[in-house]
Amino acid sequence: MYTAHILVCGGTGCLSQKSEKIIEEFNKEIKKQGITGCVKVVKTGCFGFCGAGPIVKILPDNTLYVYVKDGDAAEILSWRRWIPDRIKVGTN
């Protein structure tokens, strides 16, 4: 069972802002951090904020990220508290 879902917009506007690359980065970072059974990345439809894309929404805490860019995945994941401590890696 997943503790969290990372929703990445796959609407036309966000796709044109390279949201597919963001999905790849999240999946790569999740694998790197060893949390594949804990966090799932889901490509969604449009959130309605196309001008601020790519859009990423985190569940269950409902945090919405706008203008997500290359390299943001690791930082976003590093701040997530829903990752159980027992499987956290690289934390202080």
Ligand code: FES
């Ligand atoms: S296409 Fe992503 S918010 Fe509309």
